[in-house]
Amino acid sequence: MTHQPVRWGILSTGRIAGVFAEALQSIDDAHLVAVGSRSADSAAAFGDRFDVPRRYASYEELAADPDVDIIYNATPHALHYENCLLCLNHGKAVLCEKPFTINARQAAEVVAVARERGLFLMEAMWTRFLPAIVRLRELLAQGVIGEVRMIASDFGFRAGVDPQSRLFDPALGGGSLLDVGVYTVSLASMVLGGEPERLATLADLGSTGVDEQAAMILGYSGGRMAVLWSAIRTETPHETTIMGTGGMIRIHPQWWRATSLTVHRSGQGDEAIHLPFNGNGYQFEALEAMRCLRAGLSESQVMPLDETLGIMRTMDAIRAQWGLKYPME
Template structure:
């Protein structure tokens, strides 16, 4: 691998693939050399749009390209296991969109494949790579708010989304939980780890996916997390963390923040910012992937595979409580 430029392949051509590719093209140390899709027409259109030299009408052709160092897997949840697994087996490093897979069983299979082939694998939980979120994790670990007692976070979109939309397509892993709820759950588990108890309730669509879901997670330490996600309501999309010695509050867009405020009794509120204020940027996770590849690391300390597996187990537990199943799957039941 070129130590100055990491060569990317992009698998899928949808909205998030476009956003991520646009960010890669702004980075001096990244090069997008190929794109792959299920059809040649889609791949070629994407390549033409972004000036990518090679386009492939199949995932296998992209995975076999000898000039690709790492593949960004950006298809629907239902395709993550197959697409990422194909690339890992072909010897490619992989950055796979979240939710990592449909369920924890598939996630475990991907991690096993990465270790079998000695390849880098990371979930594209860009929130964890954001410098403001990283600063939050640091101050909480250092005891700035004492022992964490409660986490509140929500992510909801007002829609409405038609029955044929991907967010309501059971065959694609649709619903609020995997697309949006993964953020509040990941936020809580970044600070508290995997919960010891999971409770949940939801409104389901006629197709059998969750439209509006509430979650209560509990830890033996006494901490709780009250989380929600929706594709029927435009929620505040905020977060707050309260401890025995203070609290932290995030404004709208907590999962890609530019600031948070620390409140402690008897002290003036303290604002924390980091980075260059480009809160929408996906480049933080791209930079972390490239740092890991250059260092020869097989997983990222910012987005560890054990953490991704733990989040998938929690999402499985939530779906078990609310009765959501995807075609042909067996899910983990803690």
């Protein structure tokens, strides 16, 4: 079965924009036709690198291009809100890099505009579409480890303090929670089903005022729990274990780009499931967005907008316990 190509635009020319452009090159019917930057030189360099025919020196010009079907928003966290609204108000479908916005209020506004205009919108939580995570959902639905009772997951690394970098600047939504902790909160949402009923958390707020490392316990109905931690100044194992009444599933080696699962059923040996993939893994979220566009869907059931809103509310509640507010709030 043949499909009309989907014409992509990429908003921003930073590192993650390049990663996504590489992923699109691996999809035959995904055509990267335009890139938008705040600099003509940057747009030209990105266009040369990825053979993009249209290079715009403003985000507005990209959003207004009538030959773009969907825009991948790859700007820093603090700009997601305004740039998603820009694209949606020009009638464009949007795939927005995580975290979706700075807070739940911004997210709700963006979602409301997309729903009012009937436009496709999805958070680009790329890990959710990896073959190993797809298989994980199938295994959990089959009840292979019984009732899930607890999940432990981390994502942390050590970066040098730079007050001007997006990781440490409050004006850019810096801190470990929005940068990498969002992966663990999203995974807990996927596995345990929605928002926690209660939570307890601690964070180390560094010299710039953002969370340099954090630990979170999220409590769900029936006593189920997620124990999560994130860091931008501390190396962590990058492991996830999902624990049930009849066994456990480990996601590894680095769970957020996993290629393997190990299933342990109580009283039995371990089963190793290997699900390697070609490319950098970002192609799977692009394929989901393209599938939804072709089916006339305005959101994905794998990463639904109501769940994205719930994840943002959870992260707001976590930050509230730390007293961390960003300047734009």
